[in-house]
Amino acid sequence: MTLGMTVDLDRDGFDPELRSALAQLARVPHLLVACDYDGTLAPIVEDPSAAAPIPEAVAALRSLATLPQTTVAVVSGRALRDLAALSRLPSEVHLVGSHGSEFDIGFVQRLASDLVELRSRLQTELERIAAEHPGVRLENKPASVAVHLRTASRAVAAAVTDAIRCGPAAWAGVHTTEGKEVVELSVLASHKGTAIDELRRQVSAGAVLFMGDDVTDENAFRQLSGKDIGVKVGAGETAASFRVHDPLQAVRILALLLDTRRHWLFGERAVPIERHSMLADGRTVALISPDARVSWLCHPRPDSAAIFADLLGGAPAGHFSVGPQRGGHPLGQRYRPGTMTVETRWSGLTVTDWLEGDSLMRRLTGNTVVRVEYAPRPEFGQVPVQLQPLTDGLLVLGTSEHLCLYSPGVEWDVVDDGGHDTARAVIDLSKMNGEALLEMRMRSHNLTAHPLSAGERLELVEQPWREWANSLELPSVEKEVVMRSALTLRGLCHFEGGGVIAAATTSLPETLGGIRNWDYRFVWLRDGAMTVKALVELGSLTEAEAFLRWVDGVVDRTGGHPERLHPLYTVDGYELGPEAVIESLPGYAGSRPVRVGNAANKQLQLDVFGPVADVLMAVADKRGKIRHEEWRVMEAMVQACAQRWHEPDHGIWEARLPPRHHVYSKVMSWMTVDRALQVLERHTTEERPEWVELRDRIAENVLHQGWHEGTKAYTVAYGFPEMDASSLWIGLSGLLADDDPRFLDTVLAVEAELRSGPVVYRYKWDDGMPGKEGGFHICTAWLIEAYLRTGRRADAEELFDQMLATAGPTGLLPEQYDPDLERGLGNHPQAYSHLGLIRCAQLLGR
Secondary structure (H helix, E strand, O other), rough: OOOOOOOOOOOOOOOHHHHHHHHHHHHHHHEEEEEEEOOOOOOOOHHHHHOOOOHHHHHHHHHHOOOEEEEEEEOOOOOOOHHHHOOOOOOOOOEHHHHOOOOOOEEEEOOOOHHHHHHHHHHHHHHHHHEEEEEEEEEEEEEEEEEEEEOOHHHHHHHHHHHHHOHHHHHHOOEEEEEOOOEEEEEOOOHHHHHHHHHHHHOOOOEOOOOOHHHHHHHHHHHOOOOOOOEEOOOOOOOOOEEEEOOOHHHHHHHHHHHHHHHHOOOOOOOOOOHEEEEEEEOOEEOOOOOEEEEEEOOOOOOEEEEEOOHHHHHHHOEHHHHHOOOOOOOOOEEEOOOOEEEEEOOOEEEEEEEEOOEEEEEEEEHHHEEEEOOOOOOHHHHOEEHHHHHEEEEEEOOOOOOEEEEOOOOOOOEOOEEEEEEEEEEHHHHHHEEEEEEEEEEOOOOOOOOOOOHHHHHHHHHHHHHHHHOOOOOOOOOHHHHHHHHHHOOOOOOOOOOOOOOOOOOOOOOOOOOOOOEEOOOOOHHHHHHOOOOOOOOHHHHHHHHHHHHHHHOOOOOOOHHHOOOOOOOOOOOOEEEOOOOOOHHHEEEEEEEEEOOHOOOOEEEEEEEHHHHHHHHHHHHHHOOHHHHHHHHHHHHHHHHHHOEEEEEOOOOOOEOOOOOOOHHHHHHHHHHHHHHHHHHOOOOHHHHHHHHHHHHHHHHHHHHEEEOOOOOOOOOOOOOOOHHHHHHHHOOOOOOOOHHHHHHHHHHHHHHHEEEEEOOOOOOOOOOOEEEEEHHHHHHHHHHHOOOOOOHHHHHHHHHOOOOOOOOOOOOEEOOOEEEEEEEOOOOHHHHHHHHHHHHHHH
């Protein structure tokens, strides 16, 4: 920006381009903020020893320095000791003195003997020059001498500058820097630009903000590139991209950066996980916040990249928001009965949301004025997009996938928002006959009208869901809650291929602010089988049959080696790519990292065969026969167990520890063979004596080796004393009778060690990961069933009621619940949680 250039300022007095650049800068994974001292953080004064920093600047720098992945430094021409004494900045702010010759981090450069001699000669000569000219002051530094001319007359200053230029500045090995009324001569070739480069290298910064006012700061400005921002404070020609008039405006930049980065790191708001509602159509899923904000949507499948990731990155990561212009909280949010359609209601406004094919439908009805903000951010916000307004909507440009928003009668205002476009509109429903349609069409740039009305389309979408819901065999206990759980499980099914995802999201934390954040948008053999079995027990075979076909395809791709099955696969049944981290997303409530993919894909989990065999038996019993391709899957499960049941594995909880002989995995191996034998007996005329021998051998092994005499219970793994909720399956599977003392003792041990109020923790042993987690709803359901099996119905009813009370307002449950914070944790909604709820309601209703 050249001197004298005028800039249109926004309502807060900022150059809009600077605000946009700061918004992008605030979102880099590791940020370096560096400032000059005199004239930037502190006003220029006659007495340099009295240059105190502006208090607001100190506060902003301190706050920035305490943010994660944010480094703050002051780079000054002053000697390091003087800078430290004068600025009195906190230790979190790094100091660099003498134009980069002195660092308080990494190193302090020591002078070689020849440089010490040169430095001594330099000081002697400058002392001679200064002695002949009144008003000149010398400042001695470890590798340089600064000649201050501020208190000298103009004539004296000119004479001294000429004497220096013709004298010591021309000596070999002397490096001269001329600033505002100061000339510095150094025996080291360093300047503020090299200092910024060194800081960037030391902290691995992805981008830099540098602010300065002096001629010496130009070296730093010239080193900036990419997303870096240089801000010149005051007048003068500059290489900086932006300019402010004085240090007070520089402080305002720091304050804006602080506010923006803090929001990015910790979330502009953290709506409780369980308060989100899920849309589903058998192709993909979306999440809606309680105020009708689409905060999560992946396309074309639930394990694809997100178009809206507000849930994990706030507004900059993409959202689609609708609400009354006057503001205010909604009156409520609910599912339309028997459907996956969500209604959010304010006085005078109802927003109806559903998924339909490759479209996200948003129907606005009422008589009020509505504000809308549309901010698509494909590929988790990593692809900048432009929005092009047309007569009936918006085209999304800049992404390989076609995307548009059909919105007849709506006028859009498109603004730049940190390198992406955001569209805003105000809609007066009273002038649009009380209804407006916002239809985001994916895989399309077609903005022509659909032949059917929004109401007709909604009815066609909802009818199959209602018919399916009405066909269910619901228990006498909590019918509506069970129906909502069943619909949620069906919503996690992928209709085309038959896969069933474990949850709708990735990286929702098991500990707020922690690193236990995993991607659950894939198909686990275990989770999928348990999900469809819950639906079979409610009377629906369709999902289980489709899932078993999916499993058959996965087994077929092992080339005759089912023992090589992975624990999880993509929605279409293929191996996952490597687990990766999206550094540009700060995570839900600042919980990083945000992961895509799941390294558990490479683990050995020998329990996965048991749930598949269990659902095969349930399907055969429900139908009265087993199909050829299903029996082929059953034989593959037994074959896999026969070859590997005796090996140690990573277990159900996927701990990133060395393999152990997990009790649960052995029980599931037993259950695989047991269920196969039951199907054999009930639905075939075959006999497999080798299977009987295998089942009995596994049973004898786990019943003997899994019992821990010191704990007096079945524990997590052979020889380990710690309790694990999954050990309840020693009885839940039928391996031990309900009244067996060993099962009774195990139930008591789980209750004593792992139950806390309304939740049951899966374990409390060290899994090698930092931080704790919440209680697991599926483990709570297991204990409820164990209570019922062991004659403790009152305890089961009480715990079931407590479990229901943790659900969100529309009945959805994430993976976990924190009884201390009284809020949900983990990915949402979680299949485990809802299938456990269904199972408990059925048992309580019998």
